[in-house]
Amino acid sequence: MNVLSRLLEGIVSASNIRAKRSKAPEIKDGEFHYVRKAGNGRFCAGFGKKAMLPQDIEKKKYYIAGYSENNPAAGVIDPQYVCALWLDDRSGYGGRLFLSFDAVGILSSDAQRIRDKLSDFRSKTGCREIYVFSTHNHAGIDTMGLWGPLPRTGRDAAFMKLLFNGAREAAESAYEDRRQGRLFYGRAEVPDMQEDIRTPEVYSKFLTRFRFVPDDSSREIWLLNFASHSESLQGCNHLVSADFPCYLREHIRETTGAETVYTVGAIGGMISMLIENEDLLRREHRLLESTRSIGRRLAEFAINITEERELAPTVCSVTQEFYVPVDNPMLTLAGLLSIIDVERYFVPRPAVKTRLSYLELGGIPLLFLPCELFPELAYGGCLSAEASATGKGPEINPPSLLEITGSPDTVIFGLADDELGYVIPPNDFYLHPDKPYLDKGIDRHNRRHYEETNSAGPDTAFAIAEALQKVMRNVDIAKQKNKENNDA
Numbered sequence: 001m002n003v004l005s006r007l008l009e010g011i012v013s014a015s016n017i018r019a020k021r022s023k024a025p026e027i028k029d030g031e032f033h034y035v036r037k038a039g040n041g042r043f044c045a046g047f048g049k050k051a052m053l054p055q056d057i058e059k060k061k062y063y064i065a066g067y068s069e070n071n072p073a074a075g076v077i078d079p080q081y082v083c084a085l086w087l088d089d090r091s092g093y094g095g096r097l098f099l100s101f102d103a104v105g106i107l108s109s110d111a112q113r114i115r116d117k118l119s120d121f122r123s124k125t126g127c128r129e130i131y132v133f134s135t136h137n138h139a140g141i142d143t144m145g146l147w148g149p150l151p152r153t154g155r156d157a158a159f160m161k162l163l164f165n166g167a168r169e170a171a172e173s174a175y176e177d178r179r180q181g182r183l184f185y186g187r188a189e190v191p192d193m194q195e196d197i198r199t200p201e202v203y204s205k206f207l208t209r210f211r212f213v214p215d216d217s218s219r220e221i222w223l224l225n226f227a228s229h230s231e232s233l234q235g236c237n238h239l240v241s242a243d244f245p246c247y248l249r250e251h252i253r254e255t256t257g258a259e260t261v262y263t264v265g266a267i268g269g270m271i272s273m274l275i276e277n278e279d280l281l282r283r284e285h286r287l288l289e290s291t292r293s294i295g296r297r298l299a300e301f302a303i304n305i306t307e308e309r310e311l312a313p314t315v316c317s318v319t320q321e322f323y324v325p326v327d328n329p330m331l332t333l334a335g336l337l338s339i340i341d342v343e344r345y346f347v348p349r350p351a352v353k354t355r356l357s358y359l360e361l362g363g364i365p366l367l368f369l370p371c372e373l374f375p376e377l378a379y380g381g382c383l384s385a386e387a388s389a390t391g392k393g394p395e396i397n398p399p400s401l402l403e404i405t406g407s408p409d410t411v412i413f414g415l416a417d418d419e420l421g422y423v424i425p426p427n428d429f430y431l432h433p434d435k436p437y438l439d440k441g442i443d444r445h446n447r448r449h450y451e452e453t454n455s456a457g458p459d460t461a462f463a464i465a466e467a468l469q470k471v472m473r474n475v476d477i478a479k480q481k482n483k484e485n486n487d488a
Helices: 003-019 108-117 119-125 157-176 244-256 278-283 287-303 329-336 401-405 460-487
Strands: 043-051 081-088 096-101 129-134 179-189 194-196 206-214 221-226 259-264 271-273 308-311 315-325 344-346 350-361 364-368 411-413
Touching (some): 043 157, 043 206, 043 221, 081 157, 081 259, 096 157, 096 259, 108 119, 108 157, 129 259, 206 287, 221 287, 221 411, 244 259, 244 287, 278 287, 364 401
Parallel strands (some): 096 129
Antiparallel strands (some): 043 179, 194 271, 206 221, 315 350
């Protein structure tokens, strides 16, 4: 073990001793709110957005999140936005607010701050729940703290205030914009636009669209979900941008008049947009050109979805908090040094508290996960014992999440209400033998294991699966009780 590793071990041990002084509180089971029939056969929805661009961007240092640390923004290509969707099934239980940020990630502590700062909004509107998503934008200003001039944080208090205020303005605009109408669900398979740089090659190729059509024929609202990192400008970029989601939303608005809330799916492992002639474009400084093209091309797939079905206006949901063990000493150190803002628990290992949500939107299952999930943990297809880094087979992994939900139509939403980093199948979780979590390991198949350095640890997959199993048991109980009450 090298000197740095020993130093980190000492710091982590000290943090564990302090953490033992306060036992983590017990977490209650989330309650599934089951709605069989909504009020008047129509949804109510509204859209709002707000730019998050500091006025002093050219005078003050703001750090670009993603790739290397200490990359100050040298200018602006396009602003980051927070986009809001208000959605109410008119059942009398209240609407829900979906907030999507052009950001690398919103940690649980800041997601909770957003909900707290919207407490008056919730009281005024009867808002039932607020969900916070990130597009995992690698060309935006650091919202987590990991990309500053280490060991100082890259998270800027003034920018975070701008983000919080933007969330409020977007939420209020969405509520004021609410209209009555119908909601349609459709999806399209997108060929040859993604790449998976880590074995196995498993990911969803479907672009999912929820399309709200107002009764008064006014502007539509689209909620889109697609599995890809928003990083087409790559690490050579020094300018603030929302990356390709900016041009996707822009093209949809210019072509159809609709406003779009964009979210990502299971993107771990690592799923990104395929860039043709990538090396040439990088050498010629033309990645912005390809990024715009990628956004517009993906928008065309969304626009051309023709097979869709109308959804009954019901939204059933449950949110479940749970603890995730943190074995990564670098993340622990980042928390101790206030580089990232996390609350630490001991259960009985160092852990963080996070949450997942399960919704049935007009009968379509949605799963909101606080991480960059390796897709094989959702859809199956984990490596065999012969192919894995550990020599162990997929039987040591938790069951796939779609197996737990019981529906192959489950739509995965990643980076929801938190950013835990990569969640990796335990049978392919491999650490550098001398510098675990500090440097990428090279396994027996000569494959690099970078993602482990940005993960909480190998047990995260089990924690998520166990929380979802608890959720689905409670969903089944709630549905059975509802059936018995209706039969009585």
